[in-house]
Amino acid sequence: xxxxxxxxxxxxxxxxxxxxxxxxxxxxxxxxxxxxxxxxxxxxxxxxxxxxxxxxxxxxxxxxxxxxxxxxxxxxxxxxxxxxxxxxxxxxxxxxxxxxxxxxxxxxxxxxxxxxxxxxxxxxxxxxxxxxxxxxxxxxxxxxxxxxxxxxxxxxxxxxxxxxxxxxxxxxxxxxxxxxxxxxxxxxxxxxxxxxxxxxxxxxxxxxxxxxxxxxxxxxxxxxxxxxxxxxxxxxxxxxxxxxxxxxxxxxxxxxxxxxxxxxxxxxxx
Amino acid sequence: xxxxxxxxxxxxxxxxxxxxxxxxxxxxxxxxxxxxxxxxxxxxxxxxxxxxxxxxxxxxxxxxxxxxxxxxxxxxxxxxxxxxxxxxxxxxxxxxxxxxxxxxxxxxxxxxxxxxxxxxxxxxxxxxxxxxxxxxxxxxxxxxxxxxxxxxxxxxxxxxxxxxxxxxxxxxxxxxxxxxxxxxxxxxxxxxxxxxxxxxxxxxxxxxxxxxxxxxxxxxxxxxxxxxxxxxxxxxxxxxxxxxxxxxxxxxxxxxxxxxxxxxxxxxxx
Numbered sequence: 227x228x229x230x231x232x233x234x235x236x237x238x239x240x241x242x243x244x245x246x247x248x249x250x251x252x253x254x255x256x257x258x259x260x261x262x263x264x265x266x267x268x269x270x271x272x273x274x275x276x277x278x279x280x281x282x283x284x285x286x287x288x289x290x291x292x293x294x295x296x297x298x299x300x301x302x303x304x305x306x307x308x309x310x311x312x313x314x315x316x317x318x319x320x321x322x323x324x325x326x327x328x329x330x331x332x333x334x335x336x337x338x339x340x341x342x343x344x345x346x347x348x349x350x351x352x353x354x355x356x357x358x359x360x361x362x363x364x365x366x367x368x369x370x371x372x373x374x375x376x377x378x379x380x381x382x383x384x385x386x387x388x389x390x391x392x393x394x395x396x397x398x399x400x401x402x403x404x405x406x407x408x409x410x411x412x413x414x415x416x417x418x419x420x421x422x423x424x425x426x427x428x429x430x431x432x433x434x435x436x437x438x439x440x441x442x443x444x445x446x447x448x449x450x451x452x453x454x455x456x457x458x459x460x461x462x463x464x465x466x467x468x469x470x471x472x473x474x475x476x477x478x479x480x481x482x483x484x485x486x487x488x489x490x491x492x493x494x495x496x
Numbered sequence: 497x498x499x500x501x502x503x504x505x506x507x508x509x510x511x512x513x514x515x516x517x518x519x520x521x522x523x524x525x526x527x528x529x530x531x532x533x534x535x536x537x538x539x540x541x542x543x544x545x546x547x548x549x550x551x552x553x554x555x556x557x558x559x560x561x562x563x564x565x566x567x568x569x570x571x572x573x574x575x576x577x578x579x580x581x582x583x584x585x586x587x588x589x590x591x592x593x594x595x596x597x598x599x600x601x602x603x604x605x606x607x608x609x610x611x612x613x614x615x616x617x618x619x620x621x622x623x624x625x626x627x628x629x630x631x632x633x634x635x636x637x638x639x640x641x642x643x644x645x646x647x648x649x650x651x652x653x654x655x656x657x658x659x660x661x662x663x664x665x666x667x668x669x670x671x672x673x674x675x676x677x678x679x680x681x682x683x684x685x686x687x688x689x690x691x692x693x694x695x696x697x698x699x700x701x702x703x704x705x706x707x708x709x710x711x712x713x714x715x716x717x718x719x720x721x722x723x724x725x726x727x728x729x730x731x732x733x734x735x736x737x738x739x740x741x742x743x744x745x746x747x748x749x750x751x752x753x754x755x756x757x758x759x760x761x762x763x764x765x766x
Contacts, residue, residue, distance in 0.1 A: 364750065371742045371749050372757075470760065472641045479641050479756065480634070486753045487642075487760045490740065 231301045233294060236309045239318035244309060246331040247288050249321045250389060264334050267389045268397060270326030275300050276397030282332035288316065289328030297328065334387065340378055340405045340413065344420055347375035348444055349492060352407070352417070352424070354460050355382035355451035356481065362386055363394030364482030365449070370398035372489035374447075377404040378413075380460070382451070414448075414463035422446040426456055426464035427488060429478045433469035437491040447488050452481045501571045503564060506579045509588035514579060516601040517558050519591045520659060534604050537659045538667060540596035545570050546667030552602035558586065559598030567598065604657065610648055610675045610683065614690055617645035618714055619762060622677070622687070622694070624730050625652035625721035626751065632656055633664030634752035635719070640668035642759035644717075647674040648683075650730070652721070684718075684733035692716040696726055696734035697758060699748045703739035707761040717758050722751045 236243060246265060265285070268277040271293055278284065278297070284306040287294070291310050294301075301308060317323050344350055351374050356362050362384045369377060377386070384391065386399040407413040417424050425439060426448045439445055448464055450456035461467060470479065470487050478484065506513060516535060535555070538547040541563055548554065548567070554576040557564065561580050564571075571578060587593050614620060621644050626632050632654045639647060647656070654661065656669040677683040687694055695709055696718045709715055718734055720726035731737060740749065740757050748754065 364753070368749060368753060373743050473643045479638060483634070483638060483753050483756045486749065487756055490757045490760065 231294065231298050231308055233291070233308050233310045236288075236311050237315060239311075239315045243286075243307070244288060244311075244319050246286055247316075247319050247329055251321050264387075266332045266334060266387050266400070267392065268330045268332070268400070269324070269328075269389070269393050271296050271328060273393060273397035274328050274330040276400050277330050277332055278304060280332075280397075280400040281335050282400055283335060285331045285333060287328065287330045288319070290316065293326075293328035338403050338405045340407055340416075343376035343378060343403045343405045344417070344422070349374050349489070350376045350378060350417075350422065350446045351485065351489075352378045352380060352414075352446050352448045353383050353450075354380040354410075354448065354456055355454070356449065357382055357384050357451060359384045359388050359390040360394045361452065361480070361482050363391035363399065364480075365485050366391070366395040366399045366402050366404075368482055368486035368489060370395075370402050372486060374402065374489055377402055378417075378446075379404060379406050380410045380413075411457075411459045411463040414446075414460070417446050418465065420444075423466070424448060424464040425466055425468045426461045427484060428455060428461065428467050428469055429472070430467060430469060433467035435471055435491075436468040436488045439466070439468065440491065440493040442492075445492055447485070447492070449481055449485055449488075501564065501568050501578055503561070503578050503580045506558075506581050507585060509581075509585045513556075513577070514558060514581075514589050516556055517586075517589050517599055521591050534657070536602045536604060536657050536670070537662065538600040538602070538670070539594070539598075539659070539663050541566050541598060543663060543667035544598055544600040546670050547600050547602055548574060550602075550667075550670040551605050552670055553605060555601045555603060557598065557600045558589070560586065563596075563598035608673050608675045610677055610686075613646035613648060613673045613675045614687070614692070619644050619759070620646045620648060620687075620692065620716045621755065621759075622648045622650060622684075622716050622718045623653050623720075624650040624680075624718065624726055625724070626719065627652055627654050627721060629654045629658050629660040630664045631722060631750070631752050633661035633669065634750075635755050636661070636665040636669045636672050636674075638752055638756040638759060640665075640672050642756060644672065644759055647672055648687075648716075649674060649676050650680045650683075681727075681729045681733040684716075684730070687716050688735065690714075693736070694718060694734040695736055695738045696731045697754060698725060698731065698737050698739055699742070700737060700739060703737035705741055705761075706738040706758045709736070709738065710761065710763040712762075715762055717755070717762070719751055719755055719758075 268274045278300040287308045290313050422444045423442045424446045538544045548570045557578045692714045693712045694716045
C-alpha cells in the first residue's frame, strides 16, 4: 500500500533498546508505586492502532514482522523507532507468551483536569471506588461505544492506564478523556453547578428508572464499586438515585454492564 | 436462627467422602470429554444458595464452619451430606486456594428440550459459537437480570454448567432454563413457526435498532461469538438484522454486554 516503515531488526532479546518492553508482568508501570515509570503499554494490532491515533507520545513499537506490516499505514508520520524481532524473542523480553505479536509503548501526556473533561461534554461517567482494572477498562470500552464524552475518577479508582485496563478497554482509555476529581464529594456540587444532573446508580427499589433522564441536556452518571456500591456521601451529593429496572430476585449486573445499560438508556449516542 | 444443619466434620483431606470435590482445576467435570463426570460445582455462598434453590439434585456440600452457618436456612430440607473442614484442608482437596469457603456439588438433571424452554417464553436468547465460558456465564447473568426467559444453544457453544460458567453467571445458569438446538439453522425456522420474531444481532450499519422490536410479544435474540459474529446461515435464518446504535468508530461491545443492552432495549423485564 505504499506506506514505508523503517523497521529496525533486533534479534537479541537482551538488546537494551528493548528495555521499555522488558518484564511486563513484574515491572510496575504505574507512577504511583516505587520504581514505577508510568509507561503506557498497548498490546495487539487493534490497541496499538488506537495508541498511534491518540495524543499519547509514542516511544517505540516492538513486533513480529507480520504484525508491523499490518500497522504500516498507522505508523506513517510517527518518528519513534519500530523494532522487529521473532515471536520467541518477544516472549523472552516481555516475560510471557504474547500471542498478539505487537506492542507499543508511550509516555503519559499531561493529565486533563476535570474542567477540561466536562468543558464540552453532554454525558460524563463519574466513578467511585472502582479498583478493579478489568471493570475499569470495560467501563471505558462501553463509554466509548455508547456516547460518554468523558470519565471522572473519584477516590479508590484504579489507574486507567495500567496495562490490563488498557487491554480490556480495547485501547479506548487512550481516547476517552478522563481526569481525577481532587475534592470528593465536593466536586459533585461543582458538577451540579456546571449544569449536570448528577445521577447515582443503585439497585435500590425506590430509585427512579435511569431512562427518566434521557431528555436532560447534561448528565453525570455516578457508579460505585461492584460489591458495596456508592458511599452514602456520594449518593447524598447527587440529584437523584437511579436504577436499571431488573427482574425480581436478581442482585445486580456487573458494574461495567450496568454502566453500558445506563449509557444506552440515557440515549447519549444520538 | 433455629435452623439445624447436621454437619459432618471431615478434618482429613484424603477422606474419600470428599472425592466429588477433588482436584477441581484438573478434573474434567464435563460429560462430553473422556473421564468427565458432568458434576455441577457451585462456589461461594451466593452461588451455593442458588444451587440449593434450583432443580439440580444436590450431592454434597463442603465448607468451613462459618460459611456453612450462613447457609443454614437454605440447607433446611436437603438431605445430602454437609461436610465441614478447615480452609487449609479445603484447599488441599480442591487443589487451589478457595477464598469463597464453601462448595456444593450436584448432578445434572434431565436436560430441557428446546420445546420446554420456549413453551411459555416471551423472550429467548439464542447463541451460536459462544465458546468462551466467561462470556457464556455473563450472558446468563444478564439474561436473568433483564427478563430473558430461556436460552437456546446452537453449534459451537461452551457448556453452561462448566465450573467457570456457573461462577461467572453468579449461579443463574442453574435457574434460567436452557437447551441445545439439535438442528441448525433449521431450528430458527421452527422458532419463527412458534411465533417468535428472530432477531440477528450485528454491528452492521444497515441493521435496524433492536428497540424497534420492543413491542413484539415474542422475540428471540440471536448472538454470535465475540470475534466473527453470526454465520451467514444464522443471519439468513432470522427475520431481521438488528443492532445497538453506537458511537462512530467503535467496533463493538463485548458479546455479553451487547446482550445486556439488547435485552434492556427489548423491554423484556417490564
